[in-house]
Amino acid sequence: AQKVTQAQTEISVVEKEDVTLDCVYETRDTTYYLFWYKQPPSGELVFLIRRNSFDEQNEISGRYSWNFQKSTSSFNFTITASQVVDSAVYFCALSEGNTGNQFYFGTGTSLTVIP
């Protein structure tokens, strides 16, 4: 079974719109870590955020915000006032506490921001 599900394969928005990328995860561990990465056309995955399972506080970084809800096993990512430079593939990933360096990635959401 897929441990990380990103149901949205492709999303297109017009510049300045807000967009939310969904991530649902599955684990039986009580200690786990969640991550978001951005992959621009150049190919390199860029780390955006790491969150551990004991910290459910939402986080905001500039135009980016993350909503972690253990009750629904979701870790959604919102971009406010999207810009063309936000166009990329975004990956959500899970790492379980007892296998720290085994990352489970979702299939990614391709975001296109139209000027």
Add this chain to the structure above:
Amino acid sequence: ETGVTQTPRHLVMGMTNKKSLKCEQHLGHNAMYWYKQSAKKPLELMFVYSLEERVENNSVPSRFSPECPNSSHLFLHLHTLQPEDSALYLCASSQEGASGPVSYEQYFGPGTRLTVT
């Protein structure tokens, strides 16, 4: 150089060739990884080197052979590849937790785009 570098960036090879991919990390990390990224599939973890010891993924064909001479360098030796091995190969590094299972973010290189003809 900063971060994680990979060479070459692009590689075209025939099925009978032997080639190697190189990865170098300049972050002082103690764990390194090889991933395969194919279209429409999740990233597949191929190999992990943690504190210079190899953690092997048993589903990786033997035509892929990793080598980690030290904590900063990682190689992926390729031989007798198949066309379905064409993909983006990504290297990553991270810092292992000093005590207990702690998972820190992995930092990725730009990848090697491999085409097998």
